[in-house]
Amino acid sequence: MRTVTIYDTTLRDGEQMPGISFPKSYKIQIAKQLDKLGVDVIEAGFPAATQGEFEAVREIANLGLNARVSGLARLVNEDIDRTIQADVDMVHIFISTSKIQIEHTVKKSREEIVEMAVEGVEYIKSHGVECMFSAMDATRTEVEYLKTIYKAVEDAGVDIVNVPDTVGIATPFSMYGLISELKKVLEVPVDVHCHNDLGLAVANTYAAVKAGADQVQVTINGIGERAGNASLADVVILIKAVEGLETNIKTEYLVETARLIERLTGIKLPPNTPIVGDNAFSHESGIHAHGVLSEATTFEPGIVTPEMVGHRRKIVVGKHAGRHQIKKLLEDAGYAVSDDVLTKIVDKVKELGDKGKKITDLDVITLAEVLMGEV
Ligand code: KIV
Ligand code: ZN
Numbered sequence: 001m002r003t004v005t006i007y008d009t010t011l012r013d014g015e016q017m018p019g020i021s022f023p024k025s026y027k028i029q030i031a032k033q034l035d036k037l038g039v040d041v042i043e044a045g046f047p048a049a050t051q052g053e054f055e056a057v058r059e060i061a062n063l064g065l066n067a068r069v070s071g072l073a074r075l076v077n078e079d080i081d082r083t084i085q086a087d088v089d090m091v092h093i094f095i096s097t098s099k100i101q102i103e104h105t106v107k108k109s110r111e112e113i114v115e116m117a118v119e120g121v122e123y124i125k126s127h128g129v130e131c132m133f134s135a136m137d138a139t140r141t142e143v144e145y146l147k148t149i150y151k152a153v154e155d156a157g158v159d160i161v162n163v164p165d166t167v168g169i170a171t172p173f174s175m176y177g178l179i180s181e182l183k184k185v186l187e188v189p190v191d192v193h194c195h196n197d198l199g200l201a202v203a204n205t206y207a208a209v210k211a212g213a214d215q216v217q218v219t220i221n222g223i224g225e226r227a228g229n230a231s232l233a234d235v236v237i238l239i240k241a242v243e244g245l246e247t248n249i250k251t252e253y254l255v256e257t258a259r260l261i262e263r264l265t266g267i268k269l270p271p272n273t274p275i276v277g278d279n280a281f282s283h284e285s286g287i288h289a290h291g292v293l294s295e296a297t298t299f300e301p302g303i304v305t306p307e308m309v310g311h312r313r314k315i316v317v318g319k320h321a322g323r324h325q326i327k328k329l330l331e332d333a334g335y336a337v338s339d340d341v342l343t344k345i346v347d348k349v350k351e352l353g354d355k356g357k358k359i360t361d362l363d364v365i366t367l368a369e370v371l372m373g374e375v
Helices: 025-036 051-061 079-087 098-107 110-126 143-155 172-186 201-210 232-242 253-266 286-296 325-331 340-355 361-371
Strands: 005-008 043-044 069-075 088-098 130-136 160-165 190-194 215-218
Touching: 005 232, 025 051, 025 253, 043 051, 051 069, 051 079, 069 079, 069 130, 079 088, 079 110, 088 098, 088 110, 098 110, 110 130, 110 143, 110 340, 130 143, 143 160, 143 172, 160 172, 172 190, 172 201, 190 201, 201 215, 201 232, 215 232, 215 253, 215 340, 232 253, 286 325, 325 340, 325 361, 340 361
Parallel strands: 005 043, 005 215, 043 069, 069 088, 088 130, 130 160, 160 190, 190 215
Antiparallel strands: none
8 A cells, every 4th residue: 555655844834934933842842743643754944044943953853753854955055064963864955946936046057956956965965864855846847857857866866856836836737747747757756845825735735646746745734835835634634535545644633733733823723624624524504414413424525534533523503503403402411302492492593593693502501491491
């Protein structure tokens, strides 16, 4: 069975999300949680960026985690040295390869860029450290040039190449085509890193896996630059439950991990977030609730259950609630109501719902008690 490895970049690209800055203690807490979750590689940060970042990455690298620890470095020896000094298992080097970025930021010839990449890989490998090479803006780079640079770093001994969709411009179709092409010519494992500018980061990552990608880069809750990165929870469920492939993720910790990141970033997930959102397994409509109370898969995908991801199924009372749902709620709370009282409760709940009122379970119980003359 093919296992897709999970490279988590919450502590690097995730931290590049405007408004997020993790103190060292948060970074360590998150790294321990990612390790508990079972990610294969933790990209702990960009050690050359600041002294604090260097110290945080070094401390994470020395925690004795099961996950390997990686650090990001530009293709310059000072960055690479600093990253190696942070005791990482892997150095992740990157350089732009698209026409627009070469012209405006790198300002070198394509041949010089290939030479720099090869030298960087050789330098890292001479220190006995794992190396990943990213052709930044790969999805806007000519495919022939991408093949040339990836083949060159493969010959230089790189361990894995990454294909970043830096500006989130790919579609599942273009990503599938690109990864298929690269897999034909490369022997080293291929990794993908998708941004969510067009809302396709998860779909593009999934397409890459379908085309044979060996590793995926993700973040918890999809945090990251601009519109963010592919969300770990969504990607892992697609790989495991939909595609039937393996990952080393212990999915029962997905919700716990999402909540930790919400708390430490202060960024609350919308309730309708797939897999880990508050409403991912909540049912309000009477028809749905009735169905789910008898057999959960009537109105849930079934291939992913609340238990699998550490969630809870909730039946929520609202104006779409039906008799079955309200009766069950009251029975669970220890109240057996007559048909007549039940009808009155259901009518009242709908009336309040129509007025835009939010109704809680406790409101329903109080209503039952009043109508039964118990208060
Ligand atoms: O989006 C990107 O291209 C990156 C690289 C550093 C891999 O984050
Ligand atoms: Zn990125």
